[in-house]
Amino acid sequence: MxxxxxxxxxxxxxxxxxxxxxxxxxxxxxxxxxxxxxxxxxxxxxxxxxxxxxxxxxxxxxxxxxxxxxxxxxxxxxxxxxxxxxxxxxxxxxxxxxxxxxxxxxxxxxxxxxxxxxxxxxxxxxxxxxxxxxxxxxxxxxxxxxxxxxxxxVGFWYNKALFKKAGIAEPPSTWSQLIDDVKKLKSAGVTPIALGGKDKWPGHYYWAYLAMRIGGLDALKQAGESKDFTGAPFVQAGQKLKELADLQPFQKGFLGATYGDPGGQAATMGDGKAAMELMGQWAPAVEKDAGKGLGDDLGFFPFPAVDGGAGAVTDAFGGxxxxxxxxxxxxxxxxxxxxxxxxxxxxxxxxxxxxxxxxxxxxxxxxxxxxxxxxxxxxxxxxxxxxLDQAYPPAVGQEVNDSVAQLIGGTKTPEQVAQAITETAKSE
The missing domain is CATH 3.40.190.10 (Periplasmic binding protein-like II)
Incomplete structure (x- = not known):
């Protein structure tokens, strides 16, 4: 592994x-x-x-x-x-x-x-x-x-009380609605998203899901076979993730935060200091272990659809x-x-x-x-x-994690991310 x-x-x-x-x-x-x-x-x-x-x-x-x-x-x-x-x-x-x-x-x-x-x-x-x-x-x-x-x-775990505070009646079903909700949360003085930026792998969930929603599962399969990730779905996934990152939706110090440690992503979510986290089915247990846990205020919604995308909102990503x-x-x-x-x-x-x-x-x-x-x-x-860091050869998966982390941190462009992953894949 x-x-x-x-x-x-x-x-x-x-x-x-x-x-x-x-x-x-x-x-x-x-x-x-x-x-x-x-x-x-x-x-x-x-x-x-x-x-x-x-x-x-x-x-x-x-x-x-x-x-x-x-x-x-x-x-x-x-x-x-x-x-x-x-x-x-x-x-x-x-x-x-x-x-x-x-x-x-x-x-x-x-x-x-x-x-x-x-x-x-x-x-x-x-x-x-x-x-x-x-x-x-x-x-x-x-x-x-x-x-x-x-x-x-993987899906979005969210704090119902913080959504209500921001005037959000129901979870977003499209990416554009998610972006709007992030803005509403910020306006209400709520940190929209918890992220363990130091660990890198939590960020790859966003890019992977966006590529799925935009290009469909076939795009990911074909890229794995052709070793070419420079196609439109992958560049556009990076553009949409940059759109989110540019809103500064994450908690302060997220680039140095891990997932499960005290003060990290799960603790930030579990202590009610952020409205959402994109994480796997283990999230409630880790939120409770690292923080206090949200009890009945915790909800779940699948990763939203992207308008005009080929992927279905019912396509799941995980392991x-x-x-x-x-x-x-x-x-x-x-x-x-x-x-x-x-x-x-x-x-x-x-x-x-x-x-x-x-x-x-x-x-x-x-x-x-x-x-x-x-x-x-x-x-x-x-x-x-x-x-993706299991589906593809280990070196390719690592490059996905590394490059997406750099995109979120503002040091790589969407095009550079796609190119770096492609170069690693072709060198395997």
């Missing part, structure tokens, strides 16, 4: 989504078999904090009770340690039996290296139970190389998590992944608040009201785009 992407968010939101305290484990990445048909499946995961830590332990017990010949050896790592360990292992030409993946460019590199199984046949009977959005990050050239376990999307199976793993590894992601078991995971629905019709299992709103938006998504 590109270690520079959402690492801080993933760690800060670990109690909700991914996981964040280190643990030790076997680095061999190989299954252990013994006489008598008994098999050990090594499962590398990032379920190191609650609620998934306890849920995972119980799931293993339940699975092993049904499959006494199979032992699941859990190898948990915190997020950054996991990525480092997995990179070292895969570079040696090996992969764990079952391991966490976020799909996109890194999974593609593992596929090219022959390290993961094509699950199109083995999982063919149950692939159809997943939503298209959940599957998209793990499908390459029509084949499925991992099974989704979690999904989320999730899934499980890939190493090419040398025993068949029993598939049984474990199937167990975790079939409806009866997966609904238990969703009910903990640790993951969001990936199966069709699973939305009612979500108990948290904020997560329920996100789940419903995802269930109705007409298309899904993985975070």
């Amino acid at each position: 590109n270690s520079s992407r959402r690492s801080v968010a993933l760690l800060a939101a670990s109690a909700l989504v991914l996981g964040g305290c280190s643990s030790t484990g076997n680095d061999a990445g190989e299954s252990k078999s013994s006489a008598g048909g008994k098999v050990t499946v090594e499962w590398w995961n990032i379920w190191t904090t609650e609620p998934l830590k306890s849920y995972g332990a119980q799931a293993i017990k339940d699975f092993q009770a049904k499959h006494p010949n199979i032992t699941i050896k859990s190898v948990p790592y915190e997020n950054e340690a996991f990525k480092a360990k997995l990179t070292t292992l895969t570079q040696s030409g090996k992969a764990p039996d079952v391991f966490q993946t976020w799909g996109g460019g890194v999974l593609g590199q593992q596929v090219d290296a022959g390290l993961v199984k094509d699950l199109s046949g083995d999982a063919g009977s149950w692939i159809g139970t997943f939503t298209d959005a959940a599957l998209s990050a793990y499908q390459i050239e029509g084949k499925t190389y991992a099974i989704p376990d979690d999904i989320g999307m 999730g998590g899934g499980f890939a199976i190493g090419s040398e793993a025993p068949p029993e590894a598939i049984e474990w992944v199937k167990f975790l992601t079939e409806s009866t078991e997966h609904r238990k995971a969703v009910a903990t608040g640790g993951v969001l629905p990936v199966l069709k019709g699973e939305e009612d299992a979500v108990t948290d009201p904020n997560l329920s709103v996100v789940a419903k938006n995802l269930a109705g998504a007409t298309g899904f785009q993985l975070y």
